[in-house]
Amino acid sequence: MTRITFCFITILMAMAPIACQSQDSIDLIVQGDHLVTMDEAMTVIENGAVAIDDGVILAVGPATEISASYSAAKVLAGDNRIVMPGLVNGHSHAAMTLLRGVADDLALMDWLNNYIFPAEVQFVDAEFVRIGTELACWEMIRGGTTTFVDMYYYPDTIAGVVDSCGMRALISATVIDQRSPDAEDAGDSIRKGSGFIERWLGKNDRITPIFGPHANYTLNADQLKATRAAAMAFGVPISIHMSESPFEVQYSKDTYGVTSIELFESIGFFEGPTIAAHVVWPTDAEIPILAERRVGVIHNPTSNMKIASGIAPVTEMLAAGVRVGLGTDGAASNNDLDMWEEMRLAAFLQKVEQMNPEVLSAETVLRMATSGGATAIGLGDTIGSLEPGKRADLIQVAFEDVHHIPTYDVVSHLVYVNDEQDVTSVVVDGAVLMEERRMLTIDTQRVTREATELAARIQSALEERNQ
Numbered sequence: 001m002t003r004i005t006f007c008f009i010t011i012l013m014a015m016a017p018i019a020c021q022s023q024d025s026i027d028l029i030v031q032g033d034h035l036v037t038m039d040e041a042m043t044v045i046e047n048g049a050v051a052i053d054d055g056v057i058l059a060v061g062p063a064t065e066i067s068a069s070y071s072a073a074k075v076l077a078g079d080n081r082i083v084m085p086g087l088v089n090g091h092s093h094a095a096m097t098l099l100r101g102v103a104d105d106l107a108l109m110d111w112l113n114n115y116i117f118p119a120e121v122q123f124v125d126a127e128f129v130r131i132g133t134e135l136a137c138w139e140m141i142r143g144g145t146t147t148f149v150d151m152y153y154y155p156d157t158i159a160g161v162v163d164s165c166g167m168r169a170l171i172s173a174t175v176i177d178q179r180s181p182d183a184e185d186a187g188d189s190i191r192k193g194s195g196f197i198e199r200w201l202g203k204n205d206r207i208t209p210i211f212g213p214h215a216n217y218t219l220n221a222d223q224l225k226a227t228r229a230a231a232m233a234f235g236v237p238i239s240i241h242m243s244e245s246p247f248e249v250q251y252s253k254d255t256y257g258v259t260s261i262e263l264f265e266s267i268g269f270f271e272g273p274t275i276a277a278h279v280v281w282p283t284d285a286e287i288p289i290l291a292e293r294r295v296g297v298i299h300n301p302t303s304n305m306k307i308a309s310g311i312a313p314v315t316e317m318l319a320a321g322v323r324v325g326l327g328t329d330g331a332a333s334n335n336d337l338d339m340w341e342e343m344r345l346a347a348f349l350q351k352v353e354q355m356n357p358e359v360l361s362a363e364t365v366l367r368m369a370t371s372g373g374a375t376a377i378g379l380g381d382t383i384g385s386l387e388p389g390k391r392a393d394l395i396q397v398a399f400e401d402v403h404h405i406p407t408y409d410v411v412s413h414l415v416y417v418n419d420e421q422d423v424t425s426v427v428v429d430g431a432v433l434m435e436e437r438r439m440l441t442i443d444t445q446r447v448t449r450e451a452t453e454l455a456a457r458i459q460s461a462l463e464e465r466n467q
Contacts, residue, residue, distance in 0.1 A: 023071045026053035027430055030394060031063050031078030034410045038085050038371045038385040042363060044410060050083060052392040055430035060386050076425050076435070080400040082410060085384055086146025086393040086428065087339040088373030090298035091239070091277040091327030093152050095124070095132030097139065098454060099332040102462070108245045108307045116332060117178070120153070122465075123458055124181035129154040131454055133161040134447045138439065139337045141167065143420030146393040146428045149239050149275055149298070149327070149377055151212035153182040155196045159207050166433045166441045168393060170275070170377060172212025172239045173197065175227050177219050186223040190230050197234050206429055208236065215241040216260055217251045225267050237273035237378055243286070244278035245309045261286035270295060273378050277327060278303075280310040282317070291321040296376030299368070301345040303329035311353050314346065315360055325373030326365075338420045343369050347415060362415040396425040 028051075035048030037060060049066035051059040059066060063078065103115035129152060140148060150158055151172040162169045173193030177186035193211055200209040213219050213227045231238050243249060243260045252260045261282055264270060270293035279297045282290065290297060299312050317324055326346060328337045343365045350360040367373075374384025383393045397418060399407055404422075407413050426434040433441050 023069060024053075024058075026051055026058065026070050026072050028052040028074050028076070028392070028427070028432070029066060029070060029072040030076045030083055030396065030425075030427060031066075032081045032083030032396060033078055033399075034082045035060065035386065036082060036084040036366075036410060036414065037387065038367065039387050042411075047078075048083065049078065050386055050392070050394060052427070052430045055392055057386060057388050057390050057392050059388055074432070076396060076427075076432070078396070080398055081424065082397040082399055082414065083386070083394060084397065084414070085370040085374075085386055086395050086426065087144050087369050088325060088377065088379075088384065089140060089145045089148040089327050089337065089339055090275065090296070090325040090373050090377050091300055091329055092136070092148050092150050092337065093330030093332070094136035094140075094148065094150050094158065094337075095129040095152050096330035096332040097135040097337070098123075098128060098132040098451065098458070099330075100335045102332060102458075104306075104335070106307070108309055109247050111307060111333070119458075119462075120181055121179065122461065124153055126154045126157045128454065129157045130161060131447065131450045133158050134165070134442060135451050136331070136337060137161060137165045137167055138442045138444055138447060139331075141165070141426050141433050141439065141442070142423065142437075143338055143340065144395040144397065144423035144426060145337065145339055146395065146426060147374070147377075147379065147383060151214075151239055151277075153180060155193070155209065156199065159196075159200050159204075159209065162207055163204055164441070166206075166428050166431050168206040168379075168383065168391075168428055170208045170210050170237065170239065171200075172210050175211060175213040175219065175223070177223055186219055186226070190223075190227055194230055194234070197236060201234060201236070210236045210239060212239045215244070215248065216263060217248055221256065221263065221267050224264070224269055228267075228269050228272060232272050237275060238269075239275040239277065242276035242279055243281045244304075245307075246281060249281050259283055259286065261289055265289050265293070275377055277329070278309065278312065279317070280304055280312045282313065287313070287317055287320045287322060290317065294323065296323045296325060296378065298325050298327040298373075298376060299342075299346055300327045300329040301342055301349050303333045305345070305349070306335075307333055311349050315350050315354065318364070323372065323376040324368055325376035326368045339369055340415075340418050340420050343415050362409075362412045365415050366411055392430040393428050395423055395427070398422050398424050 031049040035045035037043045049063040147168040149170040175189040183189040197209040275296045371384035
């Protein structure tokens with residue numbers, strides 16, 4: 001950041017400077033008619049702006065004050081725009097965009113064992129993961145997601161895509177005790193995952209390599225403990241499916257004599273940072289464990305509904321102090337990566353489940369998708385709100401379309417009205433990834449061509465297999 005001084009000259013009988021104003025030269029200013037900061041006080045600034053330099057938010061305030069204090073190399077104008085933190089997708093399987101619609105209208109275990117696992121062994125390789133992850137990143141950026149937590153195979157390939165497209169991600173090396181596309185069993189998964197973490201830990205500030213043990217029914221207790229030990233050795237978190245379905249809970253009871261979360265607690269699994277996806281079936285005794293162990297719970301309402309896994313007790317978990325964020329899950333069980341849809345459905349599910357329209361307000365759900373989601377995945381001090389010192393991950397949302405007329409309450413509209421197509425510009429770590437709906441970091445024509453060609457090969461193979 002450099003210093004520039006502008007002197008205004010006025011001629012009165014003779015030329016003499018009468019006023020000087022000092023400005024800092026910075027990288028970027030993002031303006032908006034409404035600035036929804038998502039700070040602790042839920043501050044909303046009318047006609048505001050965010051000053052950004054070297055990937056960091058320097059100042060947040062009225063646009064006139066920001067413009068008076070800073071001179072930016074680039075300005076994103078804010079007419080008819082809401083500026084807010086980027087959305088945090090706490091659970092995804094990004095490359096599964098290429099399996100979107102392959103197997104629908106099935107229960108979880110039928111879907112996994114008879115369709116998804118076999119399809120992955122047959123089709124998934126590094127090329128599949130590269131193309132599928134690029135497709136997912138394109139979809140997520142377009143919809144205003146700036147950070148995601150991923151669990152899939154070939155994590156080095158995923159990290160390469162995230163590196164090039166500019167998003168922020170926690171990328172899990174999947175651990176599963178069966179032959180998978182990139183490993184033979186749990187031990188092989190942990191060894192290869194350790195190599196991935198060694199290669200990427202500290203390499204890119206936007207990429208956090210972590211472990212992703214699949215679940216307690218695809219790994220035994222010793223394998224789960226071994227995965228936690230490996231994660232502790234590297235000092236990285238774990239992302240895992242947890243208490244997702246009645247099958248899982250019953251499996252844990254039959255195998256270990258305790259419910260799922262009780263099992264994880266009994267083996268010391270929560271000794272390190274844990275991101276728990278789904279958590280649909282926690283007992284009243286397990287919810288305090290999640291709070292005490294600071295587990296980040298990721299609610300996936302669309303996927304949970306589609307596979308009929310159930311309705312997570314989100315309001316009860318929040319009331320107990322559990323850190324709760326939102327996620328889309330993979331596009332094979334959703335079937336999109338739209339976080340705005342997740343917000344709406346999260347709110348509506350709790351309201352109808354409890355027959356109480358006052359539960360899970362728009363503000364609460366918006367927090368789950370931003371600052372609360374960031375806290376749930378361990379990045380609450382880094383992203384999730386527009387505050388000086390945090391990394392500059394933010395989006396502009398248009399509110400000029402017919403469904404935004406009139407706008408009485410900006411926060412209400414973001415949750416109950418907004419669509420992913422309303423997102424116009426996306427900034428991650430101070431870099432503009434999408435400007436006025438134009439993708440800047442992904443070759444969308446190439447990705448479309450490659451995804452279409454690969455999908456045709458998958459379709460042909462599926463038809464041949466089913467003959």
